[in-house]
Amino acid sequence: MKQAVPVHILTGFLGSGKTTLLTQALDYYKSLGQKPAVLMNELGDVNLDGMMLGAEVPMSEMLGGCICCTIRGDLGMELKQLVDEHAPDVVFVECTGAANPIEILDGVTDASLLTAMELRSVVTVVDAAQLSERSAKPKAKTFRLMEDQIRCATQLLLNKADLVEPEELVRLEALLREWNPSAPIARTVKCAVDMSLFDRLSGRPDHRQLHESTAGDHIHSEACGHGEHCGHTHHDEKHGHDGHHHTHEHVMVYTHYFQTPIDSESFEALIGKLPAQIYRAKGILRFTDTISPFLFQYAYREMDFVKIAPKEEVPNVAVFIGEHFDKSELVDELAKLEAQQA
Secondary structure (H helix, E strand, C coil), rough: CCEEEEEEEECCCCCCCHHHHHHHHHHHHHHHHCCCCEECCCCHHHHHHHHCCCCCCCCECCCCCCHHHHHHHHHHHHHHHHHHHHCCCEEEEECCCCCCHHHHHHHHHHHHCCCCCCEEEEEEEEEHHHHHHCCCCCCCCCHHHHHHHCCCCCCCEEHHHHHHHHHHHHHHHHHHHHHHHCCCCCCECCCCCCCCHHHHCCCCCCHHHHHHHHHHHHHHHHHHCCCCCECCCCCCCCEEEEEECCCCCCCEEEEEEEEEEEEHHHHHHHHCCCCCCCCEEEEEEEEEECCCCCEEEEEEEEEEECCCCCCCCCCCCEEEECCCCHHHHHHHHHHHHHHCCC
């Protein structure tokens, strides 16, 4: 039998730094002359993070909805196709920050029945400042989702540690340890960690045991969202599949395609006024006052713009992710922004 391909799941709440970790891990494996592959899931209609990974990395995308809607069928088949077509040395599954990793565990372990692959780790990236703030409201659904992501981990990265006071970091580590007594915890800034971590995590844990250790929580956990519905605002509908409902009913997504370049200062002003209910935004934007397009990231009230030179035509688009925000107000503000250029 051929060697099983190691699979690592990267999870963590919106804006925690998963894509930063992923790009560093890919660079590490490429520097070793190995071939990594990626399965990436996004709630929005466009995989902006995937566009930054480079054409040499085989990638499969699952867009436009929650990964758990099609977890049993599509995820397993996508993984099988990735492995069969590209024969990678390692596969990373980066799930949307709104996904409960227990759903992903189901899909990956099912996929291992289809082809030779083995789940080696669940790495959860935790935004220290965000956990600090959300732990003040422990009954919120978002907080319970973060708790589930932490419970599932075989490795925890307490990221953006530079933005939190040392004594608060100690409290957060105690909270992580309370939820997950066994996973190693590493404090990180920009997910800077020794990437041989993934080699050590490939020590072939029994993925069946890993799966079973969380399965009971999945069946009974209120945070798993059973009895809830999924609310993706770009579909403007709520749905359930065969009686199975979804983790992130409270998470909303709005994808906006710009018809024209926009003024950069006006856009920054709009982002600066976003309500607290919008935690994450990202996009590829063309501005009237610059030549190159920019990759835009917004997380935890901080924004970042990086000049890019895409190899292919990319949309002029922004994706907003949050919890119970006023979509109509956001649509109006973006329309005003575009009208300025008319």
